Amino acid sequence: MTAALEVRKLGVEFNGHKALDDVSVSVARGESFGLVGESGSGKSTLLRAVAGLAPVSAGTISIDGRELRRGKRNRAFYREVQMVFQDPYGSLHPRQTIDRALLEPLAIHGFDNTENRIVRALEEVGLGKGFRFRYPHQLSGGQRQRVAIARALVVEPSIVLLDEPTSALDASVQAEILNLLEQTRKDRKLTFVMVSHDLAVVSHMCERLAIMQGGHVVETLPASALADHKFEAAYTKKLFEASEGFQRKVHTEAPA
Amino acid sequence: MKPLLDIEDLRVTFPGRSGSIQAVRGVSLKLGRERLGIVGESGSGKSQTGRAIMGLTPPQATVTAKKMMFNDIDLLTASARQRRSLRGRQMAMILQDPKYSLNPVMTIGRQIIETLQTHESVSRAEARDRALAMLEAVQIREPKRVFDLHPHEVSGGMGQRAMIAMMLVAGPELLIADEPTSALDVTVQLEVLGILDRLVADRGMGLLFISHDLRLVSTFCDRVIVMYAGRIVEELASADLANAQHPYTQGLLNSLPRIGHDRHPLPVLDRKPEWAL
Amino acid sequence: MSDISSQAPLSWREWLMTERPGSRTQARLGRTYTTWLRFCENKLALIGLAILILLLLTAAFADVLAPYSPYIGNLKDDRLLAPSALHWFGTDDQGRDILSRVIYGSRLTLFVVILVAIIAAPVGLLIGTVSGYAGGWIDAVLMRITDIFLAFPKLVLALAFVAALGPGIENAVLAIAITSWPPYARIARAETLTFRNADYIAAVQLMGASPMRIVLRHIMPLCMPSLIVRVTLDMAGIILTAAGLGFLGLGAQPPLPEWGAMIASGRRFILDQWWVAAAPGAAILVVSLGFNLLGDGLRDALDPKEEGR
Ligand SMILES: Nc1ncnc2c1ncn2[C@@H]1O[C@H](COP(=O)(O)OP(=O)(O)OP(=O)(O)O)[C@@H](O)[C@H]1O
Ligand SMILES: Nc1ncnc2c1ncn2[C@@H]1O[C@H](COP(=O)(O)OP(=O)(O)OP(=O)(O)O)[C@@H](O)[C@H]1O
Ligand SMILES: [Mg+2]
Ligand SMILES: [Mg+2]
Numbered sequence: 001m002t003a004a005l006e007v008r009k010l011g012v013e014f015n016g017h018k019a020l021d022d023v024s025v026s027v028a029r030g031e032s033f034g035l036v037g038e039s040g041s042g043k044s045t046l047l048r049a050v051a052g053l054a055p056v057s058a059g060t061i062s063i064d065g066r067e068l069r070r071g072k073r074n075r076a077f078y079r080e081v082q083m084v085f086q087d088p089y090g091s092l093h094p095r096q097t098i099d100r101a102l103l104e105p106l107a108i109h110g111f112d113n114t115e116n117r118i119v120r121a122l123e124e125v126g127l128g129k130g131f132r133f134r135y136p137h138q139l140s141g142g143q144r145q146r147v148a149i150a151r152a153l154v155v156e157p158s159i160v161l162l163d164e165p166t167s168a169l170d171a172s173v174q175a176e177i178l179n180l181l182e183q184t185r186k187d188r189k190l191t192f193v194m195v196s197h198d199l200a201v202v203s204h205m206c207e208r209l210a211i212m213q214g215g216h217v218v219e220t221l222p223a224s225a226l227a228d229h230k231f232e233a234a235y236t237k238k239l240f241e242a243s244e245g246f247q248r249k250v251h252t253e254a255p256a
Numbered sequence: 257m258k259p260l261l262d263i264e265d266l267r268v269t270f271p272g273r274s275g276s277i278q279a280v281r282g283v284s285l286k287l288g289r290e291r292l293g294i295v296g297e298s299g300s301g302k303s304q305t306g307r308a309i310m311g312l313t314p315p316q317a318t319v320t321a322k323k324m325m326f327n328d329i330d331l332l333t334a335s336a337r338q339r340r341s342l343r344g345r346q347m348a349m350i351l352q353d354p355k356y357s358l359n360p361v362m363t364i365g366r367q368i369i370e371t372l373q374t375h376e377s378v379s380r381a382e383a384r385d386r387a388l389a390m391l392e393a394v395q396i397r398e399p400k401r402v403f404d405l406h407p408h409e410v411s412g413g414m415g416q417r418a419m420i421a422m423m424l425v426a427g428p429e430l431l432i433a434d435e436p437t438s439a440l441d442v443t444v445q446l447e448v449l450g451i452l453d454r455l456v457a458d459r460g461m462g463l464l465f466i467s468h469d470l471r472l473v474s475t476f477c478d479r480v481i482v483m484y485a486g487r488i489v490e491e492l493a494s495a496d497l498a499n500a501q502h503p504y505t506q507g508l509l510n511s512l513p514r515i516g517h518d519r520h521p522l523p524v525l526d527r528k529p530e531w532a533l
Numbered sequence: 534m535s536d537i538s539s540q541a542p543l544s545w546r547e548w549l550m551t552e553r554p555g556s557r558t559q560a561r562l563g564r565t566y567t568t569w570l571r572f573c574e575n576k577l578a579l580i581g582l583a584i585l586i587l588l589l590l591t592a593a594f595a596d597v598l599a600p601y602s603p604y605i606g607n608l609k610d611d612r613l614l615a616p617s618a619l620h621w622f623g624t625d626d627q628g629r630d631i632l633s634r635v636i637y638g639s640r641l642t643l644f645v646v647i648l649v650a651i652i653a654a655p656v657g658l659l660i661g662t663v664s665g666y667a668g669g670w671i672d673a674v675l676m677r678i679t680d681i682f683l684a685f686p687k688l689v690l691a692l693a694f695v696a697a698l699g700p701g702i703e704n705a706v707l708a709i710a711i712t713s714w715p716p717y718a719r720i721a722r723a724e725t726l727t728f729r730n731a732d733y734i735a736a737v738q739l740m741g742a743s744p745m746r747i748v749l750r751h752i753m754p755l756c757m758p759s760l761i762v763r764v765t766l767d768m769a770g771i772i773l774t775a776a777g778l779g780f781l782g783l784g785a786q787p788p789l790p791e792w793g794a795m796i797a798s799g800r801r802f803i804l805d806q807w808w809v810a811a812a813p814g815a816a817i818l819v820v821s822l823g824f825n826l827l828g829d830g831l832r833d834a835l836d837p838k839e840e841g842r
Contacts, residue, residue, distance in 0.1 A: 014409065017401060039413025039441045040397065053735055078741035086412050086439070089353050091732035095754050099557065104750075105740040130553035133560035140298045151736070164412070167438055170297045170468030172525040175511035179521040197413075197441035204513035204522070214397075227516030242442040243515070245475030246449050360727045408730035 002065035004029040004159055004191040005050065011058030012042070012049050019045045021215040023059070029158075032185060032192040034202035034223070036239065037212030043195040044086060046212075047161040050193075051083050063159070079109055082152035083161040086195075088144040088168055092136035098122075098147050099132050105155045121150040125180060142173035146180070153184060162194040166201065178205060199226060199243045211236050260430055260462040261287040261309065264323035268304045271316055279304045279317070281486035287430070289460040291453070293473035293494065295508070296483030302466045303352055305483075306432040309464075310349045311339040326430065345375050348428035350420055350436045352466075357419060358407040364391075364418045365403035368425055375426045390421040395447045412439035420448060424455070431455070432464045437472070449476050470497065470509060482508075485532035504531055571834045578830020584823030592639040601630035603637040603790045616808055623808040625799065631812045634790035638813065641791045642820065645706050645775045646768055652710035654764050657717025662752050664718065665725025666744065676722070682715040688777050695783040702775075702791070705784035709774050713767065720763055721756045728755060758832045765828025769821030792817050 005027040012020040020042045027033040035043045048054040050061055052073040061068045063080060085091035092101060102121055106114045122132060125146040136144055145165060152160055165181065166174040182205065185192055196202045202209050203223045211219045211233060219233040231237065268280040280301040285292070294302050308319045311331070324331040326347065331339070351357040359367055368387040372378060378386070391399035394417040407415055416439045423431065433452065437445040453476070455461040467473050473480055474497040482490040482505050490502040500506055507525040550567070554560040572578055591598060601620075609628070616623040622631035664675040682690065687709075694708035728734060729752070737751050776793015778784030784794065792813040799810030 037441060039417075039439070039444045040411040041441075044411060048735075051739055053738065073741075075741040078739060083736075083739050085732040085736065087353075087732060089356060091736050093733040093737075093751060096751075097560070099560070104737065104742070108740050108742050108746070128553075129555075133554050133557075133563075142298055148736075155740070164439070167412075168435075170295075171470055171508050172297055172511050175513075175522040175524045178513065179524065182521060197439075197445075198513075199442070200513045200515050203515045204519075238443055239441070242446050245471050246446055246453075247475070248453065360730070361723075 003027055003062075004031070004064060005193065006062045006065075007046070007050065007059070008062075009059035010046070010049060010056065010061065012045050012054050013057045014055070018215055019054075020049065023212075023215070023217055025210055025217065025220075027159075027191060027193055029064075029191055030189055031208065032194065032206045034206035034209030035193065035195045035212060036197065036199060036202050036209055038214065038235075039197070041212040042215045043212055044163050047083060047163050047193065047195060050161060051081065052077075075109065079155050080157055081159045081161065082155065082157040084145070084148050084152050084163060084165050086163040086167065088141050088148060091148050092144055094136060097133050097135055098127075098139075101147060101151055102154055105151060109155055111155070117154060121154040124153065124184065125150045126176070142169050142177065145169060145177055149177070149180065149184075153188075156188075157190070159191045159193070162192060164195050164197065167197065174201070181205070199239060203227065211239065259286040259288050260327065261285070261464075262323060262325040263309070263321060266305065266308055266321040266324065267319070268301070268308050268313060269318050269320075270314075278486055280308065283483075283486075283488055285481060285488075287462045287464060289456065289462050290479070291456055291463045291465055291477040293477035293480040294464065294466045294483060295468060295470060295473055295480060297468075297504075297508075300483040301486040302483055303434050306349055306434050306464060306466055309432060310343060310347060311336075312349065344371065344423075344426050344428070346428055347430040347432070348423040348426065349432040350423050350434055352434040358415060360407050363404050363406055364410065368418070368422045371422050372425050386425060387421070390425045391418070393424075393451060394418075394421045395444055396421075413441065413444060416440060417444070417448065420451075424451075427459075428461065430462045430464070432466070434466045435468065436465075438467070438469070445472070470512065473497075489531065502531075503528070568834050572830055575830045575833060577826045578834070581823045581826025581828075581830060584819060585827060588639055588643065588820055588823065591636055592643050595637050595640060599630075599633035599636045601633040603629065603634045604788045605629070615806075622812040623806070625795070625809050626802065631795075631809065634795060635792070635812050635816050638790040638792045638795065638816070641702065641789060642772060642817075645702070645709070645791075646771055646824075648706045649710045649713060649771050650764055650768075652707075653714040654717055654760060656710075657714035658721050658753060658756060658760055659748075660714065661718035661721025661723075662725050662748050662756060665722035666729050666748050666752055668729075672722075675718070679715045679718050682712065683719075685712075687712045688774060691774060691778060692781065692783065695778060700783045701786065702784060702789065705775055705778045708778070709771055713771065713774075716767075717760060717763065720759055724756045724759060725752055728752070758835055761835075762828045762832050765824040765831075768824040769817065772817050772821065 003026045007023060007025045010020055010023045011018065023042070023046060025033070035046065037043050045054050049056050052071065056070050063077070068077070099118065102118045103114060106117060111117060118132070119129065122129070127143065127146055127150070131139065131143065139147065149165070162181070166177050169177060178201065181192070184190065192206070194202065194205055203226045206223050208220065208222050210217045211221070213235045218235050219231060221231055225231055226240065231240070264284045266280055266283045267278060270277045270279055283305055294305070296302050304313070307313050309331070313319050321332060326342070329338070329342070358364070365384070365387055368390060369383045372383050372386060388399045388403060391402060396402050396414060396417055402410060402414060402418070410418065416436065420436055431452070437448055440448060449472070452463055456463050465473065465477055474494045477494050480492050480494050480497060481488050482492070482500070482502060484504050490500060490505055492500060498509070500509065504525070510523050511525060513519070513522060548559070549563045551563065554563055612624065612626055612628045620630050620632065622635065624630055625634070660675055660679065664672045690712045691705070691708040694711055695704050698704040698707065734747065734751060737747050772793055775784055775791065776797055779791050779794030779797060784791065795813040796810045799813070803810050
């Protein structure tokens with residue numbers, strides 16, 4: 001079976017700095033794949049490279065076995081692959097209403113019946129009609145992230161790239177968004193590639209995950225390996241320990 | 257011991273289209289040279305509390321309080337000039353949205369130097385050295401490279417650490433950290449917390465740590481305040497967080513995914529209107 | 534908040550202000566209405582609007598309003614008369630009534646200002662946003678062209694163009710427009726640079742939008758506010774440049790009652806017969822002030838963030 005997304009020996013360079021070096025990842029159709037790793041290790045860059053937003057210097061990216069030409073993406077690609085950005089505060093145009101934000105992709109791809117589609121997309125992410133004509137600054141972080149998800153889903157993609165969809169949200173809203181994402185994935189049989197720095201979130205959402213550090217993939221694991229402590233790389237170990245919480249190393253003085 | 261910060265009945269009110277909106281409704285807290293965590297849901301007034309202390313409330317809003325003391329300075333009667341000189345040098349705030357708070361057309365290094373130079377008269381070379389040292393201290397791997405990058409050229413976590421470096425470079429006595437580590441991976445998160453921890457332990461800085469990460473707050477802070485709809489609903493020692501009484505806090509703890517626990521879908525909060533009373 | 538559940542039909546105001554509009558048109562009308570309300574809160578902006586409406590009315594009804602002919606004066610008896618009940622603003626060296634000339638001059642002023650604004654501002658906006666968004670060699674080429682225009686003083690460059698095109702008010706307008714777009718391009722480019730890397734622009738790229746669509750529909754609206762303010766601030770300068778050209782005999786030709794040209798010709802008697810230059814000068818002052826106030830108010834009113842929640 002051909003993989004939905006196959007990245008082979010990918011390299012990305014910014015002014016001589018290697019943000020990604022020899023990265024290979026393969027995601028099967030319908031799978032949910034996690035990317036965890038150090039800050040600055042190139043997780044967002046990997047997603048952006050797939051989306052055609054980062055300069056690829058080596059390697060190949062294929063969708064459903066079809067190799068993408070470097071730097072070139074056609075409209076069909078953008079119907080197939082969509083992305084939700086890391087920062088819900090920065091990913092919505094400050095002067096466009098939610099309605100505009102959802103209408104734009106429909107208009108670009110020439111969808112019919114836009115009215116119904118927008119209403120349906122908003123309902124799907126749990127935002128009522130009252131939100132349709134608001135501006136982003138009138139929404140909370142969680143609501144904005146819902147809009148961003150609705151915008152990504154409205155063109156009916158089959159692969160969704162999620163860049164830390166919940167890192168800016170509080171625990172209760174995070175649970176709502178994660179449930180929403182899982183439900184839509186089930187309903188629409190989507191393929192997810194999800195970046196997160198929270199091992200618990202990734203192990204909850206994903207079937208497999210890759211651990212990244214300094215532009216490399218250090219380990220690829222099934223999610224169940226985390227619960228069973230079956231991992232090798234030293235960095236994975238460190239991550240796992242760190243996700244237990246803060247541990248004070250030296251007590252210089254007793255708390256007053 | 258005399259607290260560093262002493263606030264009683266703080267209220268922040270925004271004018272709205274249909275009547276005024278109280279974002280903060282009577283918050284009282286005392287902060288010594290310790291780590292105090294504030295958790296609570298989005299829009300519960302955490303940031304507005306921090307901003308009111310700093311004097312960074314949006315101009316259309318009004319701030320009232322029975323008491324608002326920082327050391328021996330009464331923040332309620334302090335002049336705008338006095339407060340400006342306090343900011344940065346004695347109290348600093350790491351703002352929530354690093355990418356929004358950084359100037360998009362100025363390099364990271366320049367911005368840190370500017371901050372330093374507004375508070376101290378240092379030579380360019382020294383300022384540069386101190387800025388680089390600060391970037392290194394917040395665990396940025398290649399401080400020299402990052403120094404010359406613009407905010408859009410750094411990763412989410414690097415921008416956040418640059419912001420932290422900028423705020424710490426002048427060495428404040430009180431630090432309000434508004435979600436300072438939400439975009440950092442766990443290992444770096446712990447290192448940054450380690451820096452803050454040392455500042456509290458060694459230099460006696462007071463830290464107000466705003467976060468939505470319960471796991472982090474419960475392990476890092478001494479005390480935790482839980483806010484809901486502009487009010488403090490519960491105050492606990494961090495170690496007792498698991499025994500929280502308020503249903504909101506309990507629900508919050510319950511909605512966290514855990515490694516090795518298969519709960520699909522995750523339990524979500526059922527918000528009761530009476531919580532907001 | 535309006536009470537939607539009540540049975541009584543909504544008043545038009547409630548319909549406009551509702552928090553949950555039913556259609557795009559209703560939302561747009563509602564937004565326009567709140568923008569208007571916000572604009573009205575700013576008293577200075579209303580004064581600006583009033584001044585400009587007055588200017589428009591004056592221009593439209595100049596024939597009715599002006600007591601005398603703006604072109605033909607009484608050279609024998611009426612030269613350089615001080616303001617009086619007969620000639621409110623006095624008369625000039627040709628014996629023409631200055632009030633009538635100022636009134637007729639409003640037409641020329643409007644003509645100049647509006648033409649320059651609708652030629653120069655969009656050109657500058659387009660060049661600046663394209664340059665800032667595209668980057669690379671397109672940016673380099675466009676910005677060097679802009680630099681060339683900026684390197685010469687505006688008036689000198691305008692002079693060169695009028696000399697080439699031939700004197701006359703239309704050519705003066707064209708020359709001023711050609712020379713006044715570069716600052717707009719610069720502003721638009723600087724603004725574009727601050728948000729071209731924003732995630733919301735990346736999000737539109739990800740929808741498969743073409744670069745032109747991104748520039749026209751997503752970047753330009755963000756540059757508009759600062760540009761509007763800048764254009765309105767430049768209005769006085771435009772009127773004066775037109776006057777400068779008129780003074781050199783390259784703009785409005787003599788009998789035309791162009792305000793700048795009137796000041797220029799009044800300069801000779803400024804010490805003894807101050808009113809000749811004062812009336813058109815005051816007119817320019819008031820009109821520029823009007824544009825400034827309006828521009829400021831528009832910028833605030835057009836920003837959706839200002840909307841109270
Ligand atoms: N436009 C750019 N120009 C220069 N360098 C860049 C650019 N974008 C990313 N980088 C660099 O690439 C590296 C990886 O960045 P990336 O955003 O992929 O990290 P990340 O893994 O997503 O981290 P985080 O978890 O903090 O978001 C960083 O060192 C960053 O400085
Ligand atoms: N400029 C403003 N005008 C009107 N209301 C505002 C403004 N800024 C904030 N608010 C309101 O104040 C309340 C508290 O906001 P605040 O930013 O303090 O929330 P928070 O607890 O920090 O949430 P988050 O976790 O999302 O950062 C919110 O309900 C918000 O709607
Ligand atoms: Mg990232
Ligand atoms: Mg906040």
